[in-house]
Amino acid sequence: MENQSFRSNMLLLEGLKVSPASSVPAFVLLLLIYVFIMVSNVGLVLLISTERSLHQPMYLLFCNMSINDAFGATIIIPHVLRDIFISNSERYIRYVDCVVQAFCVHLYGSTSHTVLMIMAFDRYVAICNPLRYAAIMTNKMVVKLSVAAWGTALVLVAILLGLTVRLTRCRRVISNLFCDNASLFKLSCDSVFINQVYGLGYTVALLGSSICSVTLTYLKIAAVCVRSKNKVLNSKALQTCTSHLTVYVLLLLSAFIIVILHRFPRLSDHRKVAAIVGEVALPALNAVIYGLQMKEVRQRVTNVFHCKQTHSLSNHKHEQRLH
Template identity: 80%
Template sequence: MENWTLSEDILLLEGLKVTPKSSIPAFTLLLLIYIFIMVSNLGLVVLIFRTRSLHQPMYLLYCNMSINDVFGATIIIPHVLRDMFISNSERYIHYMDCVIQAFCVHVYGSTSHTVLMIMAFDRYVAICNPLRYATIMTDKMVVKLSVAAWVAAFIMVAILLGLTIRLSRCRRVIPNLFCDNASLFSLSCESVLINQIYGLGYTVVLLGSSVSSVTLTYLKIAAVCLRSKNKMVNSKALQTCATHLAVYILLLISAFIIVILHRFPRLSDHRKVATIVGEVVLPALNAVIYGLQIKVIRQRIMAVFHSKGGLMNWK
């Protein structure tokens, strides 16, 4: 009986289909991307917290995105790297570990949207109500918005996974690179109608509120910029908003592709590639977009490299 219970709790991951010849190049590339994500995002956070001039709401909100990207990459990439050199029949994972991983994966995805929503609110206040910006976007407000972004994601995902773990299981194979909610409830032979309804509602609420709030925010910002005759103000607004909008559009496209491909089991290999791009490439791009497109941060990074270069030449 104990052996049967143990076998029920052990799941098998399909993993990424990589040929022996391409496994080493793929492993090396993925490892380098992971190192870049960690160094760039953590470096950005450290730089912001150590520089007094960057202790502003906009930059402190950026830290949420960087921390979330590090969190998401750490949940996924080491696991995928490990499985590259393990045969398909030996990619085991315990059921509870799978649930925890699925929870973290969905928290990462949900927080990506909620954080971008509060960042859009910050840009709206800065451009549409510049005289009241300092009184609205206080340190306390930044903390409240950050906590709200993370707590909202935790609650939505906790309900999502709570509905899934109540189901009994009759299958053991996870048809994905890592565990997620759709893969977990597909293990059950029971009716998953409630899971599908909540999952659809969760997706609609998250993406719907995200798209509508960001769209409304930028429409109001565009209206203010069109009425304003100050070219310098408009240029600064365009620069800061373009950075945020580029990250948001990339995230949105990735989310829609993954959601759509989940509806077509025959395209599981395509979904895995799309997932890798969405969960690995986006965190790397975010650091580049925010780190290099923001003038103050770019100047600080260049100053650090120049000081190191000068120190090496002096030595």
């Protein structure tokens, strides 16, 4: 009886189909990517927080993205790394842990969109209303926008998972690398009509609002650039907006691919690959794209490495003199 009760709270994850020969290379590759994600994103947050010249709304808002990317990678990658060396029949996870992981996964995905929306607003004010930028984008406004981005995502995801937790379960196999809302409510034999309606509304509201706001923002920015015919302004707008738009398009493609593949159970293996690529590639690329595009950040990173090289060289010369 105890064993039955224990098993009823345990779910089985399908995971990736990795051959024994490919397990070690896959583990090493994922581990290196995870280390890069953490070092690059945490490093950027520390750099922006310690450099007073980078205490500007654009960079402070970007910290939200770096923190969210580090959070998203930590939810998924260590879990996948652990499961690579575990056989398919032993990849168990407790139901409570699965719900927590699903909540964090959706919070990461939702916050990615809301953060990019507030960053688009910042670029709109900076380019379309530069004279009032300092008055509008105060530290108080940055805090409000950041709280709104995280708070909105938190409420939407809490309702999403709350509707799923109420369902009774008659299955225990999660056909995914990690837990998410769709995989959880598929475990139930109850009617999931409310879940599907809210899930669809949640997806449409989140993607629709982000697409509309970003599209309108960039249309207005483009109109300002065309009317101004100012090469300096256009160059600055292109430099600051290219990185934001690139990250947004990649996020949007990843979201659409995963949502579409969830509708085709036969393509579950393709969905797993798309999911892990999205969860791994985006956090790694975001830091690179922004780090390379933002001139001030690039200069600070270069200065840090230059100072370290100069310091090590001076120490080496000092040691040679002593000898």
